Amino acid sequence: MDFEGQRTDEKVIYVFRRHPITASKGILFLIVMIGLGYLPSLMWPNNGHMFFVWICFVLVGLIGLGYSYVLWYFSFYMLTNQRLRQVRQKGLFKKTVVDLDLENILSASYGQHGIMATMLNYGTILVQTSAGDLTMSMVSKPETVYNELGDAAHIARKTESEEENED
Numbered sequence: 711m712d713f714e715g716q717r718t719d720e721k722v723i724y725v726f727r728r729h730p731i732t733a734s735k736g737i738l739f740l741i742v743m744i745g746l747g748y749l750p751s752l753m754w755p756n757n758g759h760m761f762f763v764w765i766c767f768v769l770v771g772l773i774g775l776g777y778s779y780v781l782w783y784f785s786f787y788m789l790t791n792q793r794l795r796q797v798r799q800k801g802l803f804k805k806t807v808v809d810l811d812l813e814n815i816l817s818a819s820y821g822q823h824g825i826m827a828t829m830l831n832y833g834t835i836l837v838q839t840s841a842g843d844l845t846m847s848m849v850s851k852p853e854t855v856y857n858e859l860g861d862a863a864h865i866a867r868k869t870e871s872e873e874e875n876e877d
Contacts (some may be wrong), residue, residue, distance in 0.1 A: 717792060724789040724858045728782065729832035729850045736778025743771030777802075787846060787855075789862055794837065796844065812866035814839045820849075820856040835859070 711722040747767025751760035784799035794815075796808040815837055822833035833852030837844040837859070849855055 713788065716790075720790050720792050722788060722790050723862055724855070725786055726789075726849060726851070726855050727786045728846075728848045729830060730782065731830060731832065732848050733778045733782040736775035739774040739778070740768075740771035743767045743774070747771075787849070789855075789858055791862060792866065794844070794859065796846070808844065810837065810839055810841075810844060812863045813870045814841065815859075815863045816840060818856060818859055818863070820852040822852060 711725070713722070744764075744767065747764040750763050751757075754760055780802070781799050784797070784805070786797055788795040788797070791812075793812055794810045796806075796810075798806045798808075800806060817838045818835065820833050820835045822828050822831075827833055831852075832848050832850055835846040835849055835852055835856055837846070846855075
């Protein structure tokens, strides 16, 4: 897998996202719009145009669901053999990217808090570096991500110390 800004000899190890439940606001918006669209037909039951009003409300709800999905889909984390990259889509025209070199990772931890997090298998991963902390919340399969991150950081530190010993 190749990506923009990829360094030479850099390989993607793992790509992961937040849990799909983070897009639940879009589903909730769709449900509300379906309900609101039904209200005019209750107020004017004999008006045949109310079906088209309901369709318009449903379409607006589907647009909201699509927007929520786009924000979820284009926000992801990428673990390579050299760094951890966080890409967050914050709107249709706003994106932020944060890179952490794996050699700078001091420690990592993860947690699953609550019955929903355990049942749906999502959690929070905290990566501590000398520059600051990176908190990744509602990540799917946090144990797998934690293990992949730990293995990659260990290999990166080992490779760096071997290069220093050669000099």
